[in-house]
Amino acid sequence: QELSSDEDNLVLSHFFNAGGDRLAKSAEGLYRSLLVQIISQHEYLEGDLDEGIEIWQPPDNDGSWSCGFLIRMLNTAFLRFIKQPIVLFIDALDECYQAEAQEVVDVIEVLFEQAF
DSSP states (O other), rough: OOOOGGSEEEEEEEEEEEEEOGGGHHHHHHHHHHHHHHHOOTTTHHOOOOOOHHHHOOTTTOOOOOOHHHHHHHHIIIIOOOOOOOEEEOOOOGOHHHHHHHHHHHHHHHHHHHOO
């Protein structure tokens, strides 16, 4: 299907960078990046996702979020709030930590299958 314009679609992108810091080459960095992009393009979601953060915040509250937590937040955004087609560009997946690359593919597939 041809995309009519970027206005009709939520366009998200991420570039893995093996020469960057830990987040630049990890699944966690991808999930954080996608959440920031979603919230910046749909500012009304910030309050709704904040509610999820309070519910799902890890009990130790050390300031870090697990990949599982970030995936749940993405799933919530995809299922409950985003009503437009999503176009996702991921570049340099081969520069993601090897142990996490297949997880990234699996998670993205599940998110899109559940949402659409």
